[in-house]
Amino acid sequence: MTVTIKDIAKVAGVSKATVSRSLNDSPLVAETTRERIKDLADTMGFEFNANARSLSTSKTGTVGIIYPERFGKFGVSLYYSSLLNQIRDFLEKEELDNIVAFPRNRYTGESNIKRLIQSKKIDGLLIIHPNITDVDQKIMNFIEISKMPYVFLHHYPSFCDVETVDAIYTNHFGGGYDATKHLIDLGHRNIICLTSYGDSMEFRQRTEGYRAALIDNNIEINEDFIFRGYRDIGSGYKMIKENMDFIEKNNITGMFSQTDLMAIGVMEGLKEFGKKIPDDYSIVGYDDIEMVMDFKPNLTTIHQPREEIAILTCNRLLELINGVKSNKKVNISLSTKLIIRESTKKIE
């Protein structure tokens, strides 16, 4: 039924070893036999048994992708989809399979990272995990001593000394700063900021950037100007609906929304109050998700270099898997980019 190298060997009248060598392009085999064997394998419909091969070589040809725990939330998966598509594309080019898992099994509580490593199902690990808590510090150690190649991506590794892990992420402080600075440069002084509930490092950093930009420009920070939402469209909408009075009373003209989705909600809410964007309010989003182009006015936003993240991350993981010898960790903070579109305008 399934054809193995033994079958090929029998038909070709050679040994298993020769078949193996031929199929693996070993230089230790005659050019002519190699070709003969390869042709034969083709016509017989041979494919390596991945398990046997892995058992023997300790290479699986698959990498694990660890999704963030909140991935199930609609807005979250939407946000990551583009990054994941890029990663998948890269892995496909390298003919690597990928196993998708959450940090822990949500039913048994067991660490999937640990299990995948120990059970030898993967050659490397791509970890998209916003914050590893101290509970998970054990796992970090485990990964390290297991020598399993890994790269953290997209999220700043807040759970440990940055220098001690491989990580590719974006500079959220800079992003928050640039967004706010842009509004200030356009003459806005009363700028509110819509961030996320919880204490995800990335959002904290964006807010720090917002604060820093205000301070650098001698604008007093008003803590009441900082709102919180669930990162989705509904949250932005709700924020406006519930605070329009406040916004008008305080002569707000600029808004920095730390996700594009919330910014879309903000615009929807504002429209319902008959407000014009950017005439009445200038809005800056964050992420530069594709969807933003489907709404008018097109949102000015902070672009996250997702393609770059994907490529750098995968390249690094491949290096690691292919055994580049070096104790140096690679640790890259990518700059975001302000994309000016139609939702911001100089104040008169």
Add this chain to the structure above:
Amino acid sequence: MTVTIKDIAKVAGVSKATVSRSLNDSPLVAETTRERIKDLADTMGFEFNANARSLSTSKTGTVGIIYPERFGKFGVSLYYSSLLNQIRDFLEKEELDNIVAFPRNRYTGESNIKRLIQSKKIDGLLIIHPNITDVDQKIMNFIEISKMPYVFLHHYPSFCDVETVDAIYTNHFGGGYDATKHLIDLGHRNIICLTSYGDSMEFRQRTEGYRAALIDNNIEINEDFIFRGYRDIGSGYKMIKENMDFIEKNNITGMFSQTDLMAIGVMEGLKEFGKKIPDDYSIVGYDDIEMVMDFKPNLTTIHQPREEIAILTCNRLLELINGVKSNKKVNISLSTKLIIRESTKKIE
């Protein structure tokens, strides 16, 4: 470094076989030894080597999920995210890993389905693939003769006799019919329909449902009332922007948009023309994606039973994997459900 059953055997002073039996809950081992071995395995940090195990048992503990080719498109992945999350949840509960792949490697053109089966990387296959072309008919045959358990899901298997495959899908004809019928029941007679470019079976069926509902109610079908888009928000928006004249000239009052995303775009476009929904136009969407609730008015739409699909599909796959003997294929067409919200209204 890694601990194997041999190590445990040595420490416990028993044979590998006994360790294996204990760890696999075989009844052929004494209760006391079982517990002793299990404790030992725990403290020694043992985990089965998946490759060795698979090689020996032909079970991998992972299933393959085949994504639709168009998955990379933003709107598409958004649309599937909820279904995938449900599936992943189910698999997690069963402690099954999942390998994600496209039907073919987009670089080498090689069939991933075939490769995954032959290389013995998976125990079963969940295939979300809208239409298998005649080129892929070979692959269908391959799957069948390989005896690899599989279930097609979400898409009606148009590429073959329905009775010959395991498939769980929704009744798109019924969905299209119900959406249109709802508008007719509300008094609308001039109803446009926004479907998708290309000839995806599901969209064709929705359109057939639209036609059938009109015919059943003695409303003449006007081919010009059928528009096409790319299933995303931008397409809905564009359709309105470009055809407002036509819409008004033809006294259109009802609109059936075959994706929620397009419906959102339609509403955005209509708002820009100062139109009120549902006062000026009644709109029915399709899919019932979560995002719909973030827009006002909340969209009346056709709910696709994604949770049911996920559960039925996974259950069936498990049956197959666990060797339920039966030559009967399971083939389920699930009904959609009309969800009436705020975007539709009785015509005066």
Add this chain to the structure above:
DNA sequence: ATGAAAGCGCTAACAC
């Protein structure tokens, strides 16, 4: 350049 044989870690007959 090729073959023989051991071994990767586990399971499953088959003995005892």
Add this chain to the structure above:
DNA sequence: GTGTTAGCGCTTTCAT
């Protein structure tokens, strides 16, 4: 109940 052994399909020394 437990041990012994063969074998899953492949790679890789070590001979020749």
